[in-house]
Amino acid sequence: MALNRTIRYGMVGGGPSAFIGEVHRRAARLDGEMELTAGAFSSYPDKSRRMGRELHLAEDRVYGSYDEMAECEAALPDDERIDVVSIVTPNHLHFEVARTFIERGFHVVCDKPLTTTLEDAEALCRLVSERDVVFALTHSYAGYPMVKQARELVHEGELGEIRKVVAEYPQGWLATALEKAGDKQAAWRTDPERAGVSAAIGDIGSHAEHLARYVTGLNAEALFAETTSFVEGRALEDDATILVRYEGGARGLLYCSQVSVGEKNSLRLRVYGTKASLDWQQEAPNQLAVRYADAPDETHERGGAYLAGAAQANARLPVGHPEGFIEAFANVYRAVAADIAARSDDGGSTSELLDYPTVRDGALGVHFIHKAIESAEREKWVDVQYAPPFSG
């Protein structure tokens, strides 16, 4: 299943102080199928160059701005220019950067949430449809093998008809006003100019929403939300609870919080069906609890020979050798590399490895975020039925 060549990628954002940029780079390195070839790592050209040197990039492939990068890379010969760009900037820049590269035919890997407005999200949907590029959104939690297993169990009917979905995502790191204490990660995430209409839901609730949708395949019909800003002076919510009514009668409960002191990164998904239920926790990602009405509880474990194909294809180590967040993240990159290679006849792949969150998922997420904020403001159930303008 090896690719015939290494996929070349560039990065926009991901300078010295960024956390997520290095996560992307490690994820892209892990399998040896992608090579970082170009970058506009900062809007400060100096910082960008410094980062490029640290990463041992050729000097002429390090750019002072993303549009310079798009233009110059597009001008390079096919076998030199980057195949794909990774966008790891704060939210408000995703749209312009993505648009700029897609219009030149580059594939894209983009951080979530897709954009800060639904209009932009829909514009990207249309653009990706038109240009037929690979567009992956890094809902990286969906890359965990045991999330794939959960999805397969639901799809195979092992749980029966789904009745209830509980997705929770408490964190505690924003329990104080870090944004006023010089923390850059906190600063942009709590700033409406850069984060958009939502903080907690946009940053982490959107992961929970995607995870629930990815595993269950359920479409939301209506939601009711309550949002709170616990930390004084914060313009956006740092805590939210969302009730969901799904098509077919299932019910959902989704909550996220950035002020839950003591919680690290406790994304958890529970799905209850008429026959069985499942429970997956991101902080112990190699296990998946599966429980039946009248039988011993089961723990499915990454690496097990009994797992579904998608769970096996997305694992790299034998059972008992833990995989973590970077490996899950790398599964998005591996899928992107495989898809790009498949499109250029540089390597085949199986469908199990071509599974990654798309621009359509991004638009659904942005829509969900906006509807949650709207419901919280109106204190009412709101309709959330929605089909993004994407023909993928």
Place this chain on the structure above:
Amino acid sequence: MALNRTIRYGMVGGGPSAFIGEVHRRAARLDGEMELTAGAFSSYPDKSRRMGRELHLAEDRVYGSYDEMAECEAALPDDERIDVVSIVTPNHLHFEVARTFIERGFHVVCDKPLTTTLEDAEALCRLVSERDVVFALTHSYAGYPMVKQARELVHEGELGEIRKVVAEYPQGWLATALEKAGDKQAAWRTDPERAGVSAAIGDIGSHAEHLARYVTGLNAEALFAETTSFVEGRALEDDATILVRYEGGARGLLYCSQVSVGEKNSLRLRVYGTKASLDWQQEAPNQLAVRYADAPDETHERGGAYLAGAAQANARLPVGHPEGFIEAFANVYRAVAADIAARSDDGGSTSELLDYPTVRDGALGVHFIHKAIESAEREKWVDVQYAPPFSG
């Protein structure tokens, strides 16, 4: 701290097929401070007598009905008649039985929820106030030593200001229509005539509500609820999610479910403050997780010498020797026995052992249940500020 005499109790309900009756009896036996002396175990006199024989009661203390029992026991000399009656019937009978015994001056232990209407609950509040009897409601989960520890930590300010409360109580046993399959426990719990206006909230949500209130001391101002009846033909809800706004700005999330296949009895309480958080799970009741922002997570354990007085006083075994549900339940009985003995000069006690849920808790619970049902019907936030007519 031993009592000077054994407290005599009678039981109404708790016949052969009842689950909770035998739990009460075991709880009452455990410490050797109470003795079952009389009973009206069933509305069928034959069944009642059979149960009495099994329990080795004197024949003349086994009654065919609760009012016969109240009347006859009241006529006995002080040192023979029961001190207290345990009411372990379905919900709709609580009020009449309790009223009958209180009016004759008997103390009462009563299953939750207190009554099926708020009117009845308030009548009991007034009656208990007037007659100054001991009235304990068996929110037995509050009897666990580590719940006492949780309460103490909150009260001592160890968590800082409380921001968020998450109380969940999923069960799975009613995921199918057991009530149509001859299961008596299921039958009355899903029957509006016997259970009242609510099934899931009344049966288990009320425990979660009490637990949250007991530990945090927070008063609810408003709630929003969503209820669902998943199993076809069920008149009452078997799943509910309730959002709560507390006085002072804290937020609550409470959910309960009887159709969550694979869940056993997963009552769990998480409380998040500005400084720390705690997490208690009923199925591992001897531990309490306490987590701070920048320190290792802690596990407080029943039996530890570092625990608060109330947690120590309510434990019976050294650390590492698990206690369970019956011991927690017995803590309610022990507190009742201590209170009765203290009132009759038959033994002193410490305040730590005189802590049990009261008729006031019962009225607050019944009010909460009705407001949740109202909110779900109206799809609106409803005001829940309320003070029961109790002067205890």
Place this chain on the structure above:
Amino acid sequence: MALNRTIRYGMVGGGPSAFIGEVHRRAARLDGEMELTAGAFSSYPDKSRRMGRELHLAEDRVYGSYDEMAECEAALPDDERIDVVSIVTPNHLHFEVARTFIERGFHVVCDKPLTTTLEDAEALCRLVSERDVVFALTHSYAGYPMVKQARELVHEGELGEIRKVVAEYPQGWLATALEKAGDKQAAWRTDPERAGVSAAIGDIGSHAEHLARYVTGLNAEALFAETTSFVEGRALEDDATILVRYEGGARGLLYCSQVSVGEKNSLRLRVYGTKASLDWQQEAPNQLAVRYADAPDETHERGGAYLAGAAQANARLPVGHPEGFIEAFANVYRAVAADIAARSDDGGSTSELLDYPTVRDGALGVHFIHKAIESAEREKWVDVQYAPPFSG
């Protein structure tokens, strides 16, 4: 299955400062089938009387010594005198007390280890055989329902042929010289005069040995032991590791420690067979892990409808309502009560409820303890094949 009458028991030992005496009493109370009727609670008559008053015993049934008690009780009419005596003294008194009561025809419940010498243990075996009394040794951990389940799984061949047994029992409470600080529990357990030839192995290793034998049914052929006294001035070992060779080729590893700081009461048993393995931990006693070579791990849970009959018969609560140490202990008492009642036509019982550790188990345990000490001294493998002189 109720008994026709309450079984009357007396207690030797279990005065004010004793921990285990009150555990026995709570265990005996729990099911309402036994009644404490007499006692010689202390070798100090005053203390004994005080304890008797606290327990609301008739004054003339509280004795100043165990032999007085044996004599007087034996002189009472059949329907007044105790049926059975519970011996909860330090180890060195077990033999004389037991002998005294058995010779008068009383049934016995006795703390472990059975005796301090093998000679005494064998004498009791013969005496119990001759007098045909009920003799139960309180290896209470074998009373846990999930230990019964483990045993059933092994016996039904679910694990295949047993290859490996790992029984561990670390505690930390004797990590300092508590015995010099006035702790009575520590004092007698570390004193050769009262504890016998061994401290750690006698006190807790013997539980691990019994548990392993109870669950697997394997007979030991040879053992090799290493013992250590970590705390200065201690005459007996406070830490021991024992390797075992079983008949048929299985291997065992048993270790116990009283100086493992931070450990509470971590008795754990793992059994590995050719097809599957199991893992039970006393501090989470309601679960039993069962693992197969190529399948999801399973957790069997007390209260599950899929459990073996013996596991169900020894549980009192529905799944998800934790049971603990007292309930396990009470299963020994319930079995004793059932056996006594069955012998006197006062109630039938099922074989599942007649299962308790016997005098034969006691002799095997005493033999094991002595052989372990011998091996540690000689630094050699020693033969441990042994059949107690018991015809039960």
Place this chain on the structure above:
Amino acid sequence: MALNRTIRYGMVGGGPSAFIGEVHRRAARLDGEMELTAGAFSSYPDKSRRMGRELHLAEDRVYGSYDEMAECEAALPDDERIDVVSIVTPNHLHFEVARTFIERGFHVVCDKPLTTTLEDAEALCRLVSERDVVFALTHSYAGYPMVKQARELVHEGELGEIRKVVAEYPQGWLATALEKAGDKQAAWRTDPERAGVSAAIGDIGSHAEHLARYVTGLNAEALFAETTSFVEGRALEDDATILVRYEGGARGLLYCSQVSVGEKNSLRLRVYGTKASLDWQQEAPNQLAVRYADAPDETHERGGAYLAGAAQANARLPVGHPEGFIEAFANVYRAVAADIAARSDDGGSTSELLDYPTVRDGALGVHFIHKAIESAEREKWVDVQYAPPFSG
């Protein structure tokens, strides 16, 4: 802390069917500091070439044998030839390959156990001393951040004086004769010709031994071992238990098993001191339990700001984002890269990142393995004091 250049490495072994070769490659890729430049992936030149192509290596850097590789690479200019060779062959080849490369001045990363004979191990010690090359042994488990934390806690005296060490490593994958079923991994590990004198101890017990020594710093004085071959026809042991007496009086228990059905890769280390104890489990590697005598249990977690410098320096992600086996493995490679760069003035590093297992650890491990086998054969305690001939 970035290096000035990428470190070039070659690989011996790690062909298509090998598990560990790809682990090494992923570990080396993760941080972007090493580049795979050459390889002799198989003793079959065809297979080696195929692997080289899959890995996108230059054709002239893929060799048909390790000695050809050593010779040709040595002949290349300094800025082209590999800096270091990774040896990922079966055990019996480690010595010759390592010797060949060290003699030409190459640095080495080598799988464990170091060699199959102590003579060879000592020869390597001397050679590494003479040639002053970097030599890292991939006891990768010591690379986990929370193992670093454990070591720091011990070294800082947080546990007091160490009394007891329990290191266990059960696996179940060799519970049947996989080696006769065509499994290559099983075949060489159970073959005395390729594995050496030991299977279980060499393959996994040596990890446990190293881990215990790494964390505690204790030197073994004597050991007693019991080994078993459970699977019929196996020449080497597949299960072993080893008792250890350490300098200063501490005691150790080390066991490993390849036939413990249901166990995955359950390496676990517990260390008990006079003040506190710790417990680390490889399958949940981001946590470290720390327990004191009279305080709540603590869980230290990777990413926590309170951790020791070495634990922080060896982590890549914020708390709550799990790291796994590859990241731990990569810490060995990162340390090797840092050490090589430091020696060639291509980048500085901190001492916290220069910590990796060495050839000295390898000789100690080989000595331990042979002594354990000797003890098991003689059924006696054997002296294990030993100082490898290494001046590092």
